[in-house]
Amino acid sequence: MEFAKLIAGVLIFCRNSRIFLLVEAVVAEDYYKTLGVQRGASAPDVKKAYRKLARKYHPDVNPGNPQAERRFKEIQEAYAVLSDADKRSQYDNFGRVDGIPGGGFDPFGRGRGRAGWQDAGGVRFDFGGAGGGMGDLGDLFGDILGGGRSRSRSRSRTRPQPGADQEMTVEISFADGVRGISLPLPVQRQVACTGCHGTGSQGGRICPTCRGRAEIISTEKLRVKIPEGIADGNRVRVSGKGAAGTNGGRDGDLYVSVKVGDHPHFKRDGDDIRSTIPITYPEAYSGTAIEVGTVHGPVLTKVPPGTNSGQTFRLRGKGVRNLKTRAYGDHLYTVEIVVPSGMSPAGEEAARRVAELYSKDPRAGLPTGL
Numbered sequence: 383m384e385f386a387k388l389i390a391g392v393l394i395f396c397r398n399s400r401i402f403l404l405v406e407a408v409v410a411e412d413y414y415k416t417l418g419v420q421r422g423a424s425a426p427d428v429k430k431a432y433r434k435l436a437r438k439y440h441p442d443v444n445p446g447n448p449q450a451e452r453r454f455k456e457i458q459e460a461y462a463v464l465s466d467a468d469k470r471s472q473y474d475n476f477g478r479v480d481g482i483p484g485g486g487f488d489p490f491g492r493g494r495g496r497a498g499w500q501d502a503g504g505v506r507f508d509f510g511g512a513g514g515g516m517g518d519l520g521d522l523f524g525d526i527l528g529g530g531r532s533r534s535r536s537r538s539r540t541r542p543q544p545g546a547d548q549e550m551t552v553e554i555s556f557a558d559g560v561r562g563i564s565l566p567l568p569v570q571r572q573v574a575c576t577g578c579h580g581t582g583s584q585g586g587r588i589c590p591t592c593r594g595r596a597e598i599i600s601t602e603k604l605r606v607k608i609p610e611g612i613a614d615g616n617r618v619r620v621s622g623k624g625a626a627g628t629n630g631g632r633d634g635d636l637y638v639s640v641k642v643g644d645h646p647h648f649k650r651d652g653d654d655i656r657s658t659i660p661i662t663y664p665e666a667y668s669g670t671a672i673e674v675g676t677v678h679g680p681v682l683t684k685v686p687p688g689t690n691s692g693q694t695f696r697l698r699g700k701g702v703r704n705l706k707t708r709a710y711g712d713h714l715y716t717v718e719i720v721v722p723s724g725m726s727p728a729g730e731e732a733a734r735r736v737a738e739l740y741s742k743d744p745r746a747g748l749p750t751g752l
């Protein structure tokens with residue numbers, strides 16, 4: 383870690399919002415000076431300068447000369463940074479630091495604007511009230527801390543950042559799924575700290591409310607409208623109720639995943655509802671009017687004469703409302719002929735008379751196997 387040795391003073395910063403670290407601030411060696419090249423020197427020029435100096439101070443050429451040996455190590459170290467495009471860019475962004483003005487230091491180096499810092503991304507820090515603002519160290523500190531943090535995680539805290547989406551699951555009854563319901567939901571959201579208006583500091587000090595995180599977890603009582611017709615496994619998006627965005631970034635969304643319970647009698651089949659209706663043999667034979675319960679209440683309907691067990695009838699528009707089309711599905715009921723319970727001579731006599739009504743064997747023509 384070339385930068386780890388560049389240390390002086392104390393700097394408190396908040397690393398990508400979650401952790402606080404006390405890190406000693408940093409004084410740089412000037413690698414360019416070490417190699418005797420200009421800051422803007424081209425890669426070949428850097429290499430050339432390195433080779434020349436390395437030859438000059440190489441321990442083989444200077445046996446028993448500790449000064450030359452130290453110089454050789456410095457040259458190697460400088461070259462290790464300046465010959466690596468990424469490291470060099472980091473070093474350039476970090477800037478050369480010769481002094482510690484006012485107990486802090488000039489993080490931007492000479493002639494470098496803050497933008498260079500912000501591009502480094504990732505870490506917001508605060509110069510311990512020494513009049514410094516917020517900046518970003520990002521990957522640089524990732525390196526210092528041995529982080530190996532990915533670039534995607536090290537986002538700038540000063541650019542607008544959208545808040546993360548949040549997810550939660552609610553369980554509702556079958557009826558609530560069919561009718562829809564407005565649910566009071568306590569939702570924990572990460573939002574900008576109210577004490578410091580999301581800056582992490584108050585009057586140059588770490589905000590005591592959020593302890594510098596700039597964000598707090600707030601519990602909000604939301605009313606989430608679960609729409610009529612929601613099915614098990616559907617998700618409801620509550621716009622802007624995820625984690626709060628930072629620096630003007632948009633808030634994340636809240637996704638409410640809905641588990642819908644079963645019903646002992648009604649079954650959901652998409653937008654349709656299915657049920658089974660028992661009828662008696664005389665009702666099936668002669669036809670009758672029956673009341674069929676639906677999710678919209680009872681519907682009086684006719685069982686036509688000669689209805690068979692297992693026949694399904696449709697009640698249009700008596701199902702569940704489609705979330706998109708807003709049209710209602712149907713209620714499909716299947717009749718099931720039930721046999722009177724108990725045995726009696728009168729019953730057997732009646733059954734014999736009924737048997738005479740069958741003009742043919744209902745199982746005639748059925749296959750007897752494969």
Ligand SMILES: [Zn+2]
Nearest residue numbers: 575578589592
């Ligand atoms: Zn705060």
